[in-house]
Structure formats: C-alpha cells, structure tokens
Amino acid sequence: MVLITMAPRTKYDTIAEIAKRRGFFWPSFEIYGGMSGFTTYGDLGTKLKRNVEQLWKEYFVRRQGFLEIEAPVINPERVFVASGHLENFKEYSSECSQCGNSFRADHLIEDKTGMENVEAMGGDAIKRLMVEHKIRCPRCGGELNEPELFLTMFKTEIGATGGEVGYLRPETAQAMFLNYKRGITHAREKLPFALVQSSKVARNEISPRRGMLRLREFTIMELELFFDPENSACPWYDEVKDTVIRLYTEEMEAKEIKEPKIISVEEAVNQGLILTEWQGYFMGLSQKFISALGVSEELQRFRAHLPDERAHYSSQTYDHEVRLDTWGWIEASGCAYRTNFDLKNHQESSGQNMEVLREDGTRFVPHVVEPSYGLDRLVYLTMENSYDRNQKAKRNIFRFPKELAPYQVAVFPLVTKDGIEEKAQEVRDLLLKKGFWVVYDTGGSIGRRYARVDEIGVPLAVAVDYTTKDKDILTIRDRDTWKQVSLHLKDLPVALDDYFKGEKEFHELGEKVE
C-alpha cells in the first residue's frame, strides 16, 4: 500500500479548481506541457477582468476627466537606458549546478528562513544568507551557484537582422513620462492633470510562483498625476479626507510595530505621515475602490516602504495591502510619490524641456504621484473575497458585487415543452436587445441550473413557466438570498436596469413570492 501525502488544500487551490472547470482562468499552454508564469482567461475571467477594469476607471478616470493613453509594450533599448531600467531592473538569481534550473535567491532565503523582504537587503546580504543557511536547489537538492544579477526584462530585436535591441516594458509608467509633453498640451497646459494607462506589461520572472499573483505577462493600471509641488491641493480631497485607514508608517515599520495606526486620511496628511494631499486622495480612493470589489476594510492596510525597500525614484511609497487566505498580506496597489525624478531624468536624456511656467514667471518640472494596480491580482482577490460555500446545499457561490458579475441574468424555461421554451427565448431575446449579458440554460432540473449560475456568480435568474406563457408573469430569483419576486414581463427590463444601476434593491423589483 502506497501512502500519498497531499499538501493541505488552500483557498487558492479551491478557487483555481473552479476557475479552471468553469472558465475563469487556467495555466497557459496546457496541451503543450505548460509554462509557469502565464495564465489564460476564459469567458468568465475575461468578462470579470473587464468589469474590474471598468470599475477602476469609474473611480480613477471618468469622474476626474483624467487622460487615458495606450503605448506599446515593445520599446527600443534607449528608452530603458534613459529610465534606468536597463541598469536597475534586476534580481539575484541562483542556478543549480546539477539540474540547471534557476531560482530567485531572495525567495529561496525567505522560504528557508521565514524572513521577509530579503530583496531589500541587497546583494551582499543575499549572497551571505545563501551560504549561511546552506540553501540548496529546491527542485533536485543540488548545489546552487553564487547568486548573480539577472535582468528581468524580456529582450527582443526590432527590425531585420542587425536591427535595434528592444525590451518588453515591465511597467507602463515610462510611457506617461515619454508622452508627458503631448499630454500637457492636450490638457491645455494646465496642472494638475493625469495620464492613465491600463495595458499589458511583461517581466521575465526567474521562477514565478503564487499563480495569478506573480505572472510573467500581466495587465497594469497606472496613473501618473502631475502637479505643482507648491500647490498640491487636490480638488476632490473632500470626498476622501474623512476615510479612516489602517496605516503602518516608515517609523512604525522600522520599529516593527504590529498594530496599525487607525487614522483618517486628513489627519495622516496633516501629521506628515502621508507626504502630499494627492497621495492622501489616492489612498482614500483606493480603499473605497478595493472595498467595492467586495474586500472588507479589516482585510486592508497601507504599509510604507522603508528607504532601502523603495524604488530609486520614490520619496515615499505606501503599499495598499489586502489579506488573502492563502498568502496573508499581499500588495494590491502601490502609491508612490515619485517627485520630479522621472521627468528630470527624461529631460536630461532627451534634451526636451519638461518645465512648466508659473503665473509668477518661475519655472519648474512637475512632481508626480502614482497609484498603480496589478489587474490580474485584483481579479483573483475579487474572486477570493466573493467566494462562498453553502455546505448544506454543497454549492459554491461567487457573491460578486453586481457591477462585476460576468453575466447579469440567467433565463430558464421550467420545461422545454408546451411552448414554454419559446416563451423563454422571447424573454432572453428581449433582455439581449436591452443590452444585458444573459445566460440561457435548458439543461437539467431547475435546481441544478440555479446551482450552475450560483457557481459563476450570476446575480439574478428569471424562471419562465406556465404562468409566464399564459399571463406574462415571471419569477426572478436572487443569488444571495435565494428569495424570489414575481413581476410582469413588460416591467422586466426597467426593473433590471434599476437593479444594476443601484436604484432599487432586489425586494423592490416585484411582488414577494412566498
């Protein structure tokens, strides 16, 4: 008898199993043996991702009138020379002398010792710790070579043989700096303004792990807010200044204080814990946004980077962290105060003047605050936070906020005879015509069909039966309470519209069904 020891099933495993089976996401290139660090979104995942992105734009773009851009993923080398990425975008990698696999040295140390954020300790410490802790290959147990810096950008060549070296961008921010001069013209030379990009990036991770949380190719949503450091007032500050956040300042981090400071955005800015009003605004807005994905405030916190953890361009960075069941606190977003580091850099490298004229005649290079989000992580954390298991009914339910659900409404004929199916198709076609995302399902008992749409998080399901055929009366069923209301077919489109716009609650959509 063979005893098989299985790793405990994590929440991530549970979500990933449903994701694969139902079509949210799964590992790429499966039929050719796979390749770690790449994910493929199915129908539900593609739609969920789009809805999360749209919601983000509702919070961060449309209402403020910020300017969107979309720039190439492939960039010529000179861009990354100027930005410093060619010099700095590197990780310590250790190769196994036996099996030839490479691993990120800081991750190996973290796994062995339980230490955190080893990356920030620098190369000498990493090399020393590898030896001290006698770290060997996690794949085959072989001896590991001394860690070496490895450039984690994907390299390519643009044009025919002897063309120019290019890289896939590892973030989108540089495009906002490269196009800043066009941007400020389109913003009619007025500060503050922002350039926003939601687009693909790629990082050649040495040994990607944690599935959806560390991909080699992923989507970033970044915003560069350009402002005059002598006038850093944010016009929308009032909307967030009373928002209470959980803060770990640099000082608290340095002292390893475990309890967060619970403080309003305004107090944190006034006490100088957050350096500018713009950072305060975006941090407050970020908490509202992440909450709208279904993450409760208790599972959110803002943690300052220590100076040696911060990127070279930043004078202050707060990570907006979310607590996941499987991995604990992970970064959902970063909010960096980049000062005028990048624009000055590009001003020097390109010879283009990046200055703005004040009314008093003085000139300055604008400062930048940057909130940045990994969209694929947001998709995962939305799924984890929406996931529920009804043990009694043995049923998985994704309780997605209704703005995010991949499909909005299901239509089920009770039976497929006596003209009921034709009636149901009429209802489906009406809802499609009105612009809803509709699931139509005739297979199996109505209970099974409810279970299937619960598992993909469809908020409402409409049942069509003999009463519908005879009197145009329908039943709508709520995913979360399993309660039902009935209403007339002619009132259905407006009722659904009101519901999805948030103007009516479920129980207001019709007569209660007992």
Added chain:
Amino acid sequence: MVLITMAPRTKYDTIAEIAKRRGFFWPSFEIYGGMSGFTTYGDLGTKLKRNVEQLWKEYFVRRQGFLEIEAPVINPERVFVASGHLENFKEYSSECSQCGNSFRADHLIEDKTGMENVEAMGGDAIKRLMVEHKIRCPRCGGELNEPELFLTMFKTEIGATGGEVGYLRPETAQAMFLNYKRGITHAREKLPFALVQSSKVARNEISPRRGMLRLREFTIMELELFFDPENSACPWYDEVKDTVIRLYTEEMEAKEIKEPKIISVEEAVNQGLILTEWQGYFMGLSQKFISALGVSEELQRFRAHLPDERAHYSSQTYDHEVRLDTWGWIEASGCAYRTNFDLKNHQESSGQNMEVLREDGTRFVPHVVEPSYGLDRLVYLTMENSYDRNQKAKRNIFRFPKELAPYQVAVFPLVTKDGIEEKAQEVRDLLLKKGFWVVYDTGGSIGRRYARVDEIGVPLAVAVDYTTKDKDILTIRDRDTWKQVSLHLKDLPVALDDYFKGEKEFHELGEKVE
C-alpha cells in the same frame, strides 16, 4: 532661392495632424527619435478604440453568447512549431549593401512596378523581379542583396539564461485552438460555439509603412466558430441573408473582372460562391458592423483570395475591404474557412483528442470559420469616414457615430461670473454622476469652444447661461446640424440617455431654439 517640393498632402496626413494635435494617436518614442511601426494612443484615441471594440462585441459576441478568452502574447516556441508559424511566418527581405537598411522585397517591387500582391507570387518570382526591374535601395540608391526569407515574429527568451525560446504571437487564433478543449467543456460539449479574443499581437515587420495600417504591435479581434461540417446551419442566418454585398469571387479575380457581383448573402451561399452559411453570416454581419462605423456600403467590398494568396490553412478566404482616400482598397477584415486544419494539426502535435461525438455515434474534428479584424485599422477608417471639413467656418468636424464618440457631451458656462460657472459645474457633476463622458471647458468664446469639441467629435454640447441660473433652462447644441433645443435641467439626464440609446432623435430632446 531654394525650391522645396512637397509631397501632396493626403487625407491620411490631414487626419494624422489632427490626431497628434488633439490626442488621438501619434508615433511612439518621439522624444527619443521615434521607431517606425509603433503608435501611441492619446486620450481620445484610447476611448475611440475602446468604443469600436465594444461595438464589435455588440455585433459579434454578446448577442450570440460566444465565449471570450484572453491568452498570453508571449508563447513558447513549441506552440509555433506545432502551428507551422516557425516554418511559414516569413517574408522576403532585401538588405542594402551600402546603408545596411532592410526592406520587404515584394513591397519594393510593387512600388517600382505598380504590380499588386507580389507576395503571393513566391520567392523565385520575387528574386527574378528584383533583378529584372533593377531595384535599388529606396533610402540611399545602393545595391540590394538577393532577397532572403526573414522570420517576422519577435523572438525572446523565457526564464533565466538557457531558458526556453519564445515568440510574441503574430495573431490570436492559435490560442483559441490551444484552448479549444477547455472551450468546448465550458460550452457544455455543444456545437456550434465560438471562442473570441480581442488582444495584442506583434509582427516584426521589416520596413513598416502606411502608419496606423501596418504596425509592429497592434490589436486583433478574432473569432473562431467551431461547427459540424455536416450541420453548418447558423441560427442567426435570417438576420443577414438578405444583405446585399459586393462580391469578387475567386473566378472573377482570376479573370480580373473589375465590376463586382452585387448579390445577397443567401444567393451567394446558394450558388456556392461562399462555401458555408457561417461564412455568409459573418460576411453579412461584417458589412452591418463596418457600416455602423460610418462607412457607406459603396466603399465596401468582399474579395476572394486566389489559391496562391490564401494561407496554408484556408479553403476559402474573403477579405472585407474598405476604400480609403489615400491608399485605395485596404483589408478591414478577413473571413477564412479554415476547415479542421488547425485542430487536426494540434491533435497530432499534442496527442490530445480534439474529436466530437455525433448523436449517431460517429466522431469528427470540428470545422472552423474565422472572421478577423485589425482594431487599429478600424480606428483609422472610422476617423477618415467621420472626418469633415467645414470650409466656410474653417473647421474640422469628426462626425463619429454617437456610440463611438470619445466624449458624449460638453458643458460650457457662457461666462465665468455671476454664478454661471458654479451652475455649469453643477450640470457637469450631475452628468458625471449619471455616467456620461463629459468635457468641461471655460476657455475663450463659446464659438471657439464649440469649434474645439466639433474637432474631437463630441455629439452634444450644453450651454449654461443666465436663463439656466434663473430658471434651470439649458440649451443643447447638435454637432452635426448646429441646431439647438432647450429643456429643463431636471429632464437633461433622461434626454441624453434616450439620445445615446437611439430612442430619440436630437430634435425630440427639447424645444426648438430659433
């Protein structure tokens, strides 16, 4: 005196000038000297592109309930070995022995001789024509080396040194075949179903030209419809079968017939000019979609590929062509009947069974029809077809279909004193709250402000004046007719909603203003 001869200004030049100045699109990496084949979208272009994509999904995805996917741009080499791309995705390139620049040989021949579609003639003919026509370097006049095949995929390496070779995909279709087995599971094992992807691709063009029409990095919208060749009925065929199209069949192409066959989709399918009902459906739908971008039917035609022009996987391909002012007929879309070529190929390479079981117990590998669109081209052709010049008013106007306009409504305070600006801000905030994309502008005379929003195609502009402040009465002005109607502020959101949903015409939104 120096005489400067300028090339005649083309329509493309005109559009590109406005595009750059106002923020639709412009060449990438400008401040670092540029790099041909890459474009950057500004705020208006990003929004226009998204709206064109959304409209496409309204036509091709949502109503049919087709399944979306999103797969990586970077793929390991083994995928392209299996798909045949590593072998076939090549062009003949000729390098200048003097300046070292490389050029696509077929394009050089076309430019010199006026011949069309030289690519399809094959390598021997290309080499012969280069010599016969004594073609020299278009850059420096130097001698060109004999054309050689050049792989036009971007190459990279995945993982640390000694990792696996990868390429950026040049199209998205392979992902649909790679994930077909998951797809058919999510479609509950029922044919027909489709997998759809709108995502980035990259082609390492040797010498890109024609700006937005031939980019090295671009977005493709592709749909793979899987069906049983013994049952190729399309359930939505009735919606398009009477659509009259302009057709150039293979036979007509071979005979170089210049006048198109004007024929309904149904007749063309019945006469065998279009091989399957599914192709007929997508071709008819394509004409409706391209028309919805503002392109008249006279500027559209469907042209069959000749056997030597067709890709190796196709038994019939029709290009949906649109006539542009600058370049004549260009491909807006291709509709290919790929049979079961790709799935059989991947079945052999991967060892995975791709067959489906019929009710009668027989098994088969599904056939595929594929409509495919280059989104960036659609953005450009939408702009060209929407562009108008009012010579009298010396004004550019983009008459975008209202579903596509980057911004929906402008709000202008007549003056910025006497509380008019505060009232205008109240109107702006109301419209933002209701979800509209709003331009707010206080700069210069109201005439100048109308001119500015005409040039970026904002369909409606709301003027706020003393009557608004005193009586809540506003004026809305129509971009296309410059007519005005007045209405009460409380009726504004519903009026705009009705207008953008197509439920009311402009003149129905309020009282006519003389």
